[in-house]
Amino acid sequence: MPDTPSRSHGRKSITASLAPRSLIDGNPRLAGVWRAQVITLLPQAFPGVLGESLTGRALKDGLWQLDAIDLRPFGEGKHRNVDDTPAGGGAGMVLRADVMGRAIDHALKLAPAGAPLIYLSPRGTPFTQAMAQKLADGPGVSLICGRFEGLDQRVIDHYGITEVSLGDFVLTGGEIAAQALLDATIRLRPGILGNEASTEEESFSAGLLEHPQYTRPAEWQGHAIPEVLLSGDHGKIGQWRRAQSEALTRARRPDLWQAHLAAKHGTDE
Template sequence: MDDPKPKPLKSHGRKTIRPTLKPRELMTHTPELAKIWKAQVITLLPDAFPGILGQSLTGRALKDGLWQLEAIDLRLFGEGKHRNVDDTPAGGGAGMVLRPDVMAAAIDHARPKIAAHAHLIYLSPRGKPLTQHMAQSLAGGPGVTLICGRFEGLDQRVIDHYGIAEVSLGDFVLTGGEIAAQAVIDATVRLLPGVLGNEASTEEESFADGLLEHPQFTRPAEWRGMTIPDVLMSGHHGEIAKWRKAQSEALTKERRPDLWSERNATTSGKDISE
């Protein structure tokens, strides 16, 4: 196959000009920007991006250059006439497994185009659950390279060689990692400066303080016989804050006892990382 590596970069101040493998709207029609949070996605379905990420606040932020997205087509690194990317599982079994040499070629192509300390993540149902804390950690870095699995998964040797972290959306299996990758990116991008507009809006939402978010209400004041709690109409900000905290604590204790126990362990000074 032809070497897909890009030509040497030419720097023009904040902008970096680079040829692309496959231009896509909102992703490669604009030059890459220096020091901007970047998401790379290695996938067999590059046309799935930006997808929902191109809409609403994340799409506007993408267009405005607050973050950047690059979808890397794994098929371009496939072997042979048909660009094969998978093979049968060693030891037998159903399905196919993504080849280590093919994935390594894609990773080696992608990583020089992102900060060296950017996270490298494989979306996998056996990975650590995606959390708000993880999204905050990703938002605090320069970007992330996300690997979307397909078929029966990825050869373990690639994961071990590159020290790839595995992340999961939950205890269920998807047909591929693309939806999970978009969820990781969305959860992270919304935390970047300037994306939401009102930075305070993330301070009281679910998981911000280890608690689920309190109930929300808006006009009309009465709807189908149900009214807004009096305290929220009182104008007494101190009492409103106390009510909201009490509601968050009650909801967390009822619906997520795991979070409630973890929060109590943290506030009591215990180490919950073990």
């Protein structure tokens, strides 16, 4: 039975479907709300940590929404097989193109217009704060969580899927990566953190690592808070924090430091 067209009633939109839908039972789809869709063999893994703290509160309040789309019901045959052996031989199994294609087609019917389709893959473009901000500024995102040896390349080519990597390492599946990507993105949405200024000085927001942070007590185990932070002179505090960010970036991330210098010189010119 194919999905029937959706109907919008104010913020709520209704879509009839036999396929798995909303992550939260009884949670209506809200029109115009930033929405994440995750195609996964482990729908029970969501929302996971995203259901806690500020992101969880925002999810409950309808500031963003999440659908975990179970890949298994789109599988082949009596046992709903989703994978097969690699063409040309080799170890492991590969997610089938026809199975994933059906899941993606279902997801695209429910996705907000303009939401990108991303496959979490170790060979993808490295995920950055800038990418998180771009996703946060959009209508939402649809994510594909790989398993086994990965996804049939024809699916990636056919749908023009963007591959994104969290780093130079390999996980057993894309679920943890998907949650990390969503956490980094959702926290940048308006109203999620409560204090919008809290994202302005953190690591990567200005191309530098964040300066050290301190709080009470003023002295602990013989270590005191730097005096400048207790001076009340916001100009000097800002200068100190900037100098600390630059020193940390230069020492720990020479790649970021070189990019910062290049951008600075480009601006000066």
